[in-house]
Amino acid sequence: MIEFLQVVLAAIALLGAVATAVSRDPFDKLIALGVMIGGIMPFIVDRGYLDVAVAVALLAPITTIFVLALAWRRDEHGA
Amino acid sequence: MAPELILGLAILIIGAVAAAFPRPKTYLSRIISLEIPGWGLLLVMLAYDETLALLTFIAVTAISTFVMVRVVERREAP
Numbered sequence: 280m281i282e283f284l285q286v287v288l289a290a291i292a293l294l295g296a297v298a299t300a301v302s303r304d305p306f307d308k309l310i311a312l313g314v315m316i317g318g319i320m321p322f323i324v325d326r327g328y329l330d331v332a333v334a335v336a337l338l339a340p341i342t343t344i345f346v347l348a349l350a351w352r353r354d355e356h357g358a
Numbered sequence: 359m360a361p362e363l364i365l366g367l368a369i370l371i372i373g374a375v376a377a378a379f380p381r382p383k384t385y386l387s388r389i390i391s392l393e394i395p396g397w398g399l400l401l402v403m404l405a406y407d408e409t410l411a412l413l414t415f416i417a418v419t420a421i422s423t424f425v426m427v428r429v430v431e432r433r434e435a436p
Contacts, residue, residue, distance in 0.1 A: 315397060331412045335400075349431060
């Protein structure tokens with residue numbers, strides 16, 4: 280991969296990881312997790328593992344939806 | 359050293375610290391923080407070209423998150 284692109288994507292992934300760790304609201308955490316996954320995906324595609332990229336693209340949002348349902352239910356109860 | 363390995367190790371360490379000391383100390387934030395080291399481990403596996411391990415790991419991570427969400431849901435129910 281182009282080195283500039285590599286540095287930018289690594290910075291995006293690291294910023295997403297730190298933001299997920301630091302933010303307090305569950306919804307903020309999930310959004311930051313999405314930013315981190317967006318930074319990691321091009322590395323998988325760059326190695327040529329398109330089957331792995333397809334599996335990640337299908338399973339990552341499903342996991343987010345499960346956790347989102349739990350976060351929404353907790354928010355509704357006001358906890 | 360492959361850039362994937364360095365980035366994966368950095369994310370793995372950040373995620374491990376975040377899962378050990380979550381900011382609001384709740385089950386939910388710990389589950390979300392547990393996703394971070396999973397992605398770091400995925401990048402480390404990517405650096406060593408283990409396709410079968412990657413696919414298995416992704417599938418099992420999704421299923422285990424589903425199971426953990428169910429368990430926490432049941433425990434949090436009044």
